[in-house]
Amino acid sequence: MTAYEAELVVGRRETAADGVLALTLRHPLGEPLPAWEPGAHVDVVLGPGLERQYSLCGDPADRTRWRIAVLRETDGRGGSAHVHEEVRTGDKLRVRGPRNTFRLERAPRYRFVAGGIGITPILPMLAAAEEAGAEWSLLYGGRTRAGLAFTRELGRYGDRVTIVPEDESGLLDLAPVLDDLPADTLVYCCGPGPLLDAVEARCPAGRLRVERFRPKEAAVDAPAEAEAEAEFEVVLARSGRTVAVPPGVSVLDAVREAGVEVLYSCTEGTCGTCETEVVEGEPDHRDSVLTEEERAAGETMLVCVSRCRGRRLVLDL
Template identity: 60%
Template sequence: MRSIHDEVDVDLVVAERVDAADGVIVLDLRAADGSDLPAWDPGAHIDLQLTPELSRQYSLCGDPDRHDVWRIGVLLEPESRGGSRFVHDKLHVGAEVRARGPRNHFALEPSPRYVFVAGGIGVTPIVPMIGEAERAGAEWTLLYGGRTLSSMAFREELALLGGGRVTVTPQDTHGLLDLPALLADARADTLVYVCGPEPLLDAVTALTDPWPAGTLHLERFTPKTLGPIGDASFEVELAQSGLTLTVPPDRSILDVVTEAGVDAPSSCGEGTCGTCETVVLEGTPEHRDSLLTPEEQAANETMMICVSRAACPRLVLDI
């Protein structure tokens, strides 16, 4: 099982800020004390603690071989809940911000061939993946869609990397991505990586259903739509803390654990970032996160305690 909670807290300063596309800025972040930053692999993201109450996750999109800088791309969301607006308005060159990470639930697994699909700002984790695929000598193709050509960041960089392997599809002039053509033939030698809005993820998920298990890897911006929570309470035993707590239907495990005075790391509160991932020692979780793969959920080795619950009367957690 992969390790969890090995990320660190670090104070960063904005070293460079570039307008990369309509509504998209790219920030280069360096350690405030000038030290090297923790290493990361393609697919990783960091949490920016924008205010004491506001934390947001952003994919790293720079060069993993550079240890002096972390690069992120941030889209100003029209319906921003505060995160992207804060970044665009406040994080100018010289501004300081605290970060936690890096964390990777979207890692690029070895494969002789990749199909990458990106929608809008979902291209950010894909950029370093393509660089890694190039270094490994793998075959790859990218289908990249956006609202307009001018809103699509990293176009020039990807064109230089990919030549004819990159298909850029602005919706206003070319319509939707031609996913059926790209994913028509299931291949056992290919992994599919997709990041973007929910309709794109749903479409790729449906089209890759006939492909071999483990083919599809995706990252979500927002939590999956799930059914209502049941009306049953359950118990959680905290193995490290020696506490047994009752979780009612209207409270999360994270809420109950935190209220009991137990320190449990958390960030998004919606099962998309992975900060609260917790090892399950006994019992069967009811997974409600949008992060673990179906295989990881079936293994029941960890769970996201901000949203997931129990499919049994009692869970024992490694807290």
């Protein structure tokens, strides 16, 4: 299925925190935007070779606008600087999506943990949990109070939200939030890698849902490991064609080199855009998106980073 893609207009540009810019996007003709659920993100094309993923952090019930928030990263790859310096109200941005690899599952209780700009996918989850009548709490940390986005909106939830600026109170104390969790509780976490790693180490198996902005360390190392691996073949089920995937070359690149178009974006295994159905064979998963249960099932794989545990894969391409 082809993803929605359109030129959207920046209808509003406002500061959400120090270094965080919130943009409201609308269709230029007032057409309704596709529906989305908490946890969804969109791909924003900022220029040739400059495409980034941003979580939707507005109201899913409002089909007239989408809201994203962009943290200016001093050591980034140029996307956030472009948004902060070049994008103005009235400009048009090519946007594709929405796509959701961080969906809010139904549960009677939630524990939300956010670090920095990781509040963006969590924000609409809080409203959904509230509307569903679930019991929930949020632990939200960042380097400084001024750098924490959307704190005014969070204020309406009262003491269910705990805000911890690092320069005032130190790092987040995860023990009171994650220790002795009731069996019917799900934990949702988004933020920098060290926070996600700490939460993963403390959270009971099967209870945690995370979204990473950057790949896990193991996923980053995967291409280097792949260089020493044997070539394998990918059979494209829709056409019957067979494509060789040599060591050090991703499935995505090999298939595209053969002239087959595949929807993709981050090429790091973090956005989920290139998730592809596996018809036959065992994937060697190296992404930062799929859960352990999804990896064990082997029904899909992210072809931008994952490979094959064997000599042959059949994919729904």
